[in-house]
Amino acid sequence: xxxxxxxxxxxxxxxxxxxxxxxxxxxxxxxxxxxxxxxxxxxxxxxxxxxxxxxxxxxxxxxxxxxxxxxxxxxxxxxxxxxxxxxxxxxxxxxxxxxxxxxxxxxxxxxxxxxxxxxxxxxxxxxxxxxxxxxxxxxxxxxxxxxxxxxxxxxxxxxxxxxxxxxxxxxxxxxxxxxxxxxxxxxxxxxxxxxxxxxxxxxxxxxxxxxxxxxxxxxxxxxxxxxxxxxxxxxxxxxxxxxxxxxxxxxxxxxxxxxxxxxxxxxxxxxxxxxxxxxxxxxxxxxxxxxxxxxxxxxxxxxxxxxxxxxxxxxxxxxxxxxxxxxxxxxxxxxxxxxxxxxxxxxxxxxxxxxxxxxxxxxxxxxxxxxxxxxxxxxxxxxxxxxxxxxxxxxxxxxxxxxxxxxxxxxxxxxxxxxxxxxxxxxxxxxxxxxxxxxxxxxxxxxxxxxxxxxxxxxxxxxxxxxxxxxxxxxxxxxxxxxxxxxxxxxxxxxxxxxxxxxxxxxxxxxxxxxxxxxxxxxxxxxxxxxxxxxxxxxxxxxxxxxxxxxxxxxxxxxxxxxxxxxxxxxxxxxxxxxxxxxxxxxxxxxxxxxxxxxxxxxxxxxxxxxxxxxxxxxxx
Numbered sequence: 001x002x003x004x005x006x007x008x009x010x011x012x013x014x015x016x017x018x019x020x021x022x023x024x025x026x027x028x029x030x031x032x033x034x035x036x037x038x039x040x041x042x043x044x045x046x047x048x049x050x051x052x053x054x055x056x057x058x059x060x061x062x063x064x065x066x067x068x069x070x071x072x073x074x075x076x077x078x079x080x081x082x083x084x085x086x087x088x089x090x091x092x093x094x095x096x097x098x099x100x101x102x103x104x105x106x107x108x109x110x111x112x113x114x115x116x117x118x119x120x121x122x123x124x125x126x127x128x129x130x131x132x133x134x135x136x137x138x139x140x141x142x143x144x145x146x147x148x149x150x151x152x153x154x155x156x157x158x159x160x161x162x163x164x165x166x167x168x169x170x171x172x173x174x175x176x177x178x179x180x181x182x183x184x185x186x187x188x189x190x191x192x193x194x195x196x197x198x199x200x201x202x203x204x205x206x207x208x209x210x211x212x213x214x215x216x217x218x219x220x221x222x223x224x225x226x227x228x229x230x231x232x233x234x235x236x237x238x239x240x241x242x243x244x245x246x247x248x249x250x251x252x253x254x255x256x257x258x259x260x261x262x263x264x265x266x267x268x269x270x271x272x273x274x275x276x277x278x279x280x281x282x283x284x285x286x287x288x289x290x291x292x293x294x295x296x297x298x299x300x301x302x303x304x305x306x307x308x309x310x311x312x313x314x315x316x317x318x319x320x321x322x323x324x325x326x327x328x329x330x331x332x333x334x335x336x337x338x339x340x341x342x343x344x345x346x347x348x349x350x351x352x353x354x355x356x357x358x359x360x361x362x363x364x365x366x367x368x369x370x371x372x373x374x375x376x377x378x379x380x381x382x383x384x385x386x387x388x389x390x391x392x393x394x395x396x397x398x399x400x401x402x403x404x405x406x407x408x409x410x411x412x413x414x415x416x417x418x419x420x421x422x423x424x425x426x427x428x429x430x431x432x433x434x435x436x437x438x439x440x441x442x443x444x445x446x447x448x449x450x451x452x453x454x455x456x457x458x459x460x461x462x463x464x465x466x467x468x469x470x471x472x473x474x475x476x477x478x479x480x481x482x483x484x485x486x487x488x489x490x491x492x493x494x495x496x497x498x499x500x501x502x503x504x505x506x507x508x509x510x511x512x513x514x515x516x517x518x519x520x521x522x523x524x525x526x527x528x529x530x531x532x533x534x535x536x537x538x539x540x541x542x543x544x545x546x547x548x549x550x551x552x553x554x555x556x557x558x559x560x561x562x563x564x565x566x567x568x569x570x571x572x573x574x575x576x577x578x579x580x581x582x583x584x585x586x587x588x589x590x591x592x593x594x595x596x597x598x599x600x601x602x603x604x605x606x607x608x609x610x611x612x613x614x615x616x617x618x619x620x621x
Contacts, residue, residue, distance in 0.1 A: 026445055027396060027438050032105070033132040033152040035356060035366065036141055036329050037284075037319040043356075043364050045388030045398030046138075047432060047449050047479075051131040058540070058575060060170055060178075061590025061614030064123040065089075068151070070526060070544065071133060072495040073479050076120065077519050080571065080593065080608050082206045083176070084221030084251030087120040090520050092135060092451060093475045093499040094148035098406060098428075100138070102152040104243075106273060106290040107142070111337040111346075112309030113294070116145070116409035122247045122269045122294075123153065124225035126168065126180040127195040130154040136451065137404030137430040140368040140384040143333065143350050147404040147428045147455065155229060155243075158184035158191045165621040172590075172614030174218075176201035191231040199223040207254035207261075208607040216260040219252035237279045245271040255301065256556055257605020263300040269293070273313075283320040286331070289313065309410075312336040317352075327356040329368075337410040344414040347375045348407060354384065362390040372405065376413060377424050380405055394439055400432040408467070412459055418466040426469070428455045445483040452476045458503070475501035475517070489532040497524045519566070519603065521547035536579045545570045551604040569600040586618040 027042035034046040041048065049071055059067050065087045069076035077088040089096040097115035101108045108118045131153055138146040158164070168180040177200050184193040200223075205216035229243040248268040255261035273290035292311040297304060317331020330353040337346040354368030366386040373379050382405055388398040408423035409415075434449035458471040477499040484492045503516040524547060530540030549566040572595055577588035596611040 026442065027393070027436065031132055033134045033150060035354070036105070036317065042390050042393070042396060043358065044366065045364065045386040045400055047135040047434065049133045051133070053129050056125060056128055057618070058577065059125055060168060060588055060616045060618065061172060061592070062125065064125050065120050067125065070542070072481050072526060073135065073497040074133070075520055075524065077602050081602050081606055082203045082219055082221070082609070083201050084121070084203060084219060084249070084253070085206055085606065088519070089120060091148040092453070092477060093501050093517050093520050094453070098145060098147035100142055100146040100150045102150060103271065104155055104275065105152060106275070106288055107313050108271065109292055109311040109337070110294045110309055111311055111410045112296065112307035112339050114411070116411070119267065121249055122267065124197045124223070124247065126182070126197040127155055127225065127227040128153055129156045136400050136432050137402040137428055139382040139404035140352060140370045140402065141329070141354060143335070143370070143372065144348065144405060144407040147406055148453070155227065156182065156184065156193050156195065158186035158193050161186060167619045168616060170614050170616035173612035174202050174204060176614065189233050193227065193229045195227040197223070197225040204607055204609060205254065205260065206252070206606055207257060207259050208601070208605055210258060214260065217252070217262065219254065221249065221251035223247065223249040239277050241275040243273060243275070257553060259556065261301055263298070265299070266297045268295050283318060285318050286316070288315050308340045310338040325358050329354045339410050339415065341414055341416065344410055346410045346413065349373045364388045364390070372407070374407055374425070376421060377408070380425050380427070394437060396436045398434055398436070400430070402430050404428040404430065408459060412467045418461055420467045423459060423467060424457050424469050426455055426457050426459055428453060443485050447481045448478070450478045470506055472504040473501065474504070475499065491530055493528040495526045498522060518551055519549050521549050521568070523547035539576045540574070542573045543570060551601070553604045564604050566601050566604060569597055571597060584620045588616050588618070590614045
């Protein structure tokens, strides 16, 4: 492990060049996800990271999972495996069912998915302008599943009065091609953004061939993604924005670890709805509706299997400013979940309110509460208390004490496998504290955060093949982030995350506790450096170090599950771009896993991509 950390340091030093567009963590950065309204980071005690438009544009050779897994405290299992392999997101050690995914502030949900978690393969980077990652329990503002945090994906918006056309074409390793076309316009009354992406790769074998002679077939992956967003400015105060998105992908998957098979899958998402906003002298009224329809077909050696799910979300809330010292967000939402099975409707109604107190002497306090009324389990409530103190506009001290919840998914309540209609919600309590400093004329930004999270009534799949509320999960950790900009053209970043945890099981009247954070490292490091060589040329290098992990391996021959150790690994990536024609034409090369490391597993028994290089051209007209 020490050798890996040394390798990471050497790689960053050799590349002493990382992107000049750093993540938005300066105190004057304006964000919307922290409070459901625009607010500077200096005015909130919440822990939030921004992935900027420039960073996303410099990710033409990556997918959504590969970009997200580079962020502090986030691991996406499967990000460096085969392109079409399922992805599991871990935010501060919590599984993906505890992280809420938003698209333009509206939740994405897949009722037929495991635990209701959303499939990251249904997201395309090419219609995204910005990503805000809000850590810690956020159930008071965002409801169910926002236990570990919230990832808010903000789609591209038109920026020019004249029609603007953008195109992207890339080609790389594993016969991988991606093409994207986008046209947008922002006129006085009507604005629009139309986007289409096609992605295809031959991929690699999903299962690992340890002999190198088994001739495992490659498991390819194809994706189509369409987005149409329209904004209508009815008056200066009133704007409505209907939208429609469709994503569909197909691919191959293998039978199991180390086991090849000619299996295929097909998945699709329809995401449509409406966002409405009315501005008045003291604030804004928001009305939004979102509809998700997901469909999956798995065709394998044991037959075909289909899953369908529908999710409706309707919300009304207001941002109101009473004075400079007092602001409020208050509203309510309704969510309805359906799957293809008898009596399978879930609904939850949730009013909420949050107050923001601001003083001229540096104090900012958020205090909020939410009540949730579920059609099956009844009611539950959550709260949030987020004080922060700003010293000389440079140093922010913050603390968060919050509760959260995850409602049982419709599959756990009514699905075909082990359903239990008497399940209760999982409940969490989280404490955070830290300090953020912007010093040396804003050339250095440093953040240190510690957190402690306990989840009770954890829903588990028991030995009787039934879901039940039984266990308690306790996780804790720390995150350190450092960004240095010694000169305008050069930015250097480093981050470290520590995660630990255990589960306590109540079995036969006795509590048993043990470490259970499978596939998640206790230690992870990200190093990023980049240099704007000239107005045209930008280069960067990055290293990610993932510590040792454990996994469970089920042997299909002996039907015995054993725990296996997964070795630590370090991946080095490099990127270069050159701009022509006043930045209208951009040519880039993105090289990942530069030293061709393949002697490790993200998931035991499944292969990882070796060195892979993508070249691309981006055009703006």
